[in-house]
Amino acid sequence: MSDSRHEVQFLTIHGHRRAFVKTGTGPALLLLHGLGCDHTTWLPVIDTLARRYTVIAPDLLGHGQSAKPRADYSVGGYANGMRDLLTVLGIDKATVVGHSFGGGVAMQFAYQFPERTERLMLVASGGLGPEVSPLIRAITTPGYHHVMGALTLPGVRHVGVAGLKALAASGLRSTRDLAEVADIYDTFKDPHARHAIRHVVRAVVDWRGQIVTMADRAYLTQAMPMAVVWGREDHVIPVRHASNAAALAPEARVEVLPNAGHFPHKDHPERFAKIVHDFIRTTRPATYSRGKWRSLLKAGQTTVPAAMGRLSVVRDSSA
Structure with missing residues (x-):
């Protein structure tokens, strides 16, 4: 917000x-x-x-x-x-x-x-x-939209977002960005947003990384x-x-x-x-x-x- x-x-x-x-x-x-x-x-x-x-x-x-x-x-x-x-x-x-x-x-x-x-x-x-992060490269894969659709179902998404934010709050350096990742993950509940992000990523990234x-x-x-x-x-x-x-x-x-x-x-x-x-x-x-x-x-x-x-x-x- x-x-x-x-x-x-x-x-x-x-x-x-x-x-x-x-x-x-x-x-x-x-x-x-x-x-x-x-x-x-x-x-x-x-x-x-x-x-x-x-x-x-x-x-x-x-x-x-x-x-x-x-x-x-x-x-x-x-x-x-x-x-x-x-x-x-x-x-x-x-x-x-x-x-x-x-x-x-x-x-x-x-x-x-x-x-x-x-x-x-x-x-x-x-x-x-x-x-680039493997998570971003994964968006270019053929099954991304279906998998993300399942991962953003209400119960699954809530657990996932809470888990990412808990890891971010742990104070570990390797997890410091996960609160922002959780916010991004939460926006993927909108299928239009998922489609848009997939188009964006495919324009600049393939399975080997940034192009x-x-x-x-x-x-x-x-x-x-x-x-x-x-x-x-x-x-x-x-x-x-x-x-x-x-x-x-x-x-x-x-x-x-x-x-x-x-x-x-x-x-x-x-x-x-x-x-x-x-x-x-x-x-x-x-x-x-x-x-x-x-x-x-x-x-x-x-x-x-x-x-x-x-x-x-x-x-x-x-x-």
């Missing part, structure tokens, strides 16, 4: 209802949630960020209170949807922050619409390496400030992907938060909000130049960094 202080608004774009929260004043900050989540994942940081920024936190299509139609659930389709939402809201440019799957959407948005992207921040993001990557286009981040934030104890997408980001985009600012899992913005909201503000305060917003973009595309990426997985290039950030 949404915090009562944050009114959920609705717009119909291309015939589909889009839910979002818009609050605060100042430069625009677009917050994109991860797979199976919605805008409420940002509640721990929205108020702090809204003191300085106009915060837009949508429910992506197929998630939360947004429509769940039979539609385009590719990262490109989502990027188009975010462009259209910002356009209707009268916002020309934004700093884009994407968590997990939302990080992949944020990267695609910056690639498709560099003239509308001031900065890019990736939080435990997809698109930086093939590895969408920024590796071949990372050199374009030379034209845009970029930051990467990860939790040291992320068991959904490995923290070594933060090193991949640092190797692919050497000018990116990379921080790893100790004692944090796949949701660092929830584990350490005050620290996370400070990282966002420091990133914006100390960087100039990107100014789109067609000539510079053309030069970067012509030059291309001459080499793909071989040293993936090193964490020596990434510094721990105290919580």
Whole structure:
């Protein structure tokens, strides 16, 4: 459920209802949630960020209170949807922050619409390496919908959600993200949500892992400030992907938060909000130049960094 202080608004774009929260004043900050989540994942940081920024936190299509139609659930389709939402809201440019799957959407948005992207921040993001949790890969299997239908029957679901939350409350580092997993599992009781999530995952993951990557286009981040934030104890997408980001985009600012899992913005909201503000305060917003973009595309990426997985290039950030 949404915090009562944050009114959920609705717009119909291309015939589909889009839910979002818009609050605060100042430069625009677009917050994109991860797979199976919605805008409420940002509640721990929205108020702090809204003191300085106009915060837009949508429910992506197929998630939360947004429509769940039979539609385009590719990262490109989502990027188009975010462009259209910002356009209707009268916002020309934004700093884009994407968590997990939302990080992949944020990267695609910056690639498709560099003239509308001031900065890019990736939080435990997809698109930086093939590895991903087996639970996510399982969604691509043929029997997923039927199995999940059985697992979300009222009695079974209640026991499952309670068990996951009990494990999360145990204090074990390996179970720290299970409360969020329980909330996602609970949303799967809606068959429309299950169908939407399956389409989303199949667009970016197969049985071997992630199939969408920024590796071949990372050199374009030379034209845009970029930051990467990860939790040291992320068991959904490995923290070594933060090193991949640092190797692919050497000018990116990379921080790893100790004692944090796949949701660092929830584990350490005050620290996370400070990282966002420091990133914006100390960087100039990107100014789109067609000539510079053309030069970067012509030059291309001459080499793909071989040293993936090193964490020596990434510094721990105290919580």
